[in-house]
Amino acid sequence: xxxxxxxxxxxxxxxxxxxxxxxxxxxxxxxxxxxxxxxxxxxxxxxxxxxxxxxxxxxxxxxxxxxxxxxxxxxxxxxxxxxxxxxxxxxxxxxxxxxxxxxxxxxxxxxxxxxxxxxxxxxxxxxxxxxxxxxxxxxxxxxxxxxxxxxxxxxxxxxxxxxxxxxxxxxxxxxxxxxxxxxxxxxxxxxxxxxxxxxxxxxxxxxxxxxxxxxxxxxxxxxxxxxxxxxxxxxxxxx
Numbered sequence: 001x002x003x004x005x006x007x008x009x010x011x012x013x014x015x016x017x018x019x020x021x022x023x024x025x026x027x028x029x030x031x032x033x034x035x036x037x038x039x040x041x042x043x044x045x046x047x048x049x050x051x052x053x054x055x056x057x058x059x060x061x062x063x064x065x066x067x068x069x070x071x072x073x074x075x076x077x078x079x080x081x082x083x084x085x086x087x088x089x090x091x092x093x094x095x096x097x098x099x100x101x102x103x104x105x106x107x108x109x110x111x112x113x114x115x116x117x118x119x120x121x122x123x124x125x126x127x128x129x130x131x132x133x134x135x136x137x138x139x140x141x142x143x144x145x146x147x148x149x150x151x152x153x154x155x156x157x158x159x160x161x162x163x164x165x166x167x168x169x170x171x172x173x174x175x176x177x178x179x180x181x182x183x184x185x186x187x188x189x190x191x192x193x194x195x196x197x198x199x200x201x202x203x204x205x206x207x208x209x210x211x212x213x214x215x216x217x218x219x220x221x222x223x224x225x226x227x228x229x230x231x232x233x234x235x236x237x238x239x
Contacts, residue, residue, distance in 0.1 A: 002030045002164060007138060007171040010145075014137035014175055015199075017129050018091035019098040022064065024124040055086060058195035063204040065089065066128060069195050078158045079165040079176065079191050088165075089192035095127050095206060095229065097180050097187030099220050103232040104182040106211060107218055111234040115198065118213035127206030131199040132192060134174035141179055141188065153181035155238045169193060182237060 058066045070091040076082040077090070092098040102125060110116050138145065140152050151160035161178075168176060174194035180187045192198070208223035214231075222228035 001165050004167055004171040005174060007168055008136075010138055011044070011136045011171075011173065012084075012139060013133075013135050014139070014154045014190075015131070015133040016093060016190070017131050018093060018204075019095045019127055019129045020064075021095075021098045021102040021125050021127045021209065024126045024208070030109060043051075049172045055195065060201055061195060061198060063203075064128060064203050065198055066195065076158060076162065078161045081162050089195070091130070091132075091190045091192065092180065092183075093188045093190060095129075096185070097183045097189065098127060099209065099230055100183040100232065101180065101189070102212070103211070103218050103220060103230070104237050107232060107234045107237060108239055111239045118216075120213075122210045122212040125209040125211060127209060128203035129206055132175060132190060132204040133199045134197045136171075136173050137175040137177060138168060138173050139177040141177060149179060152178050155181055165191070165193070170179075182234075 054066055054070050058069045068087045071087055072083040072085040073080070073087070074082055076084075077088065079090075080088045092101060092102070106123075108120065140146065140149070145152070148160070152164075154160070165176070172194075174192070174197045176191035176193065178189055178191065180189050207226060210221045210223060212219055212221075216233060218232045220230045220232070
């Protein structure tokens with residue numbers, strides 16, 4: 001069992017650009033309800049009032065960076081228990097790793113749905129990157145943590161990771177670096193616990209990606225003129 005003091009003694013410096021992939025949103029949702037810009041602005045202000053409060057360290061950030069810290073979620077994730085707040089910003093050191101993580105969750109959602117029929121439509125996603133830096137980083141790929149890698153990348157049981165993150169917060173840990181459980185090339189993810197770790201207020205746009213099912217595979221295609229293509233299967237993720 002790790003203690004806050006033990007984890008704090010393992011803090012090290014980290015600085016790097018990390019990637020995240022989100023489903024594209026072409027229109028502000030309130031725009032569908034408002035008849036003019038003034039009414040839309042009023043609706044957005046009202047919506048902001050009922051949202052959970054943001055920590056001061058996240059209030060200045062673009063919504064793509066700040067939103068994960070505002071909300072809990074009914075479904076647990078690797079380093080966060082269900083409904084736990086503040087939230088966590090998950091990112092990857094490489095865009096390809098972020099694509100693999102996105103593909104996993106999409107395949108998990110569909111493959112466990114009764115009577116699953118792969119959708120024929122293409123979903124559009126966007127990648128973006130942001131620079132993070134902190135002196136309070138725990139690197140789970142290095143001693144003394146790497147010997148527990150089986151716990152950190154368990155495909156389904158997140159208990160050890162969630163317990164570790166709870167103690168890490170007590171130790172004022174800002175970032176956790178860990179192997180991706182979804183990328184076959186063993187890329188790494190960055191878990192942002194403290195929004196003060198962002199070195200930029202706004203992310204840098206990356207590329208547009210089209211995700212679609214082709215037979216039993218989920219295919220991720222980078223938008224033209226790029227030619228990058230990645231294929232994923234539920235079986236490949238152990239689903």
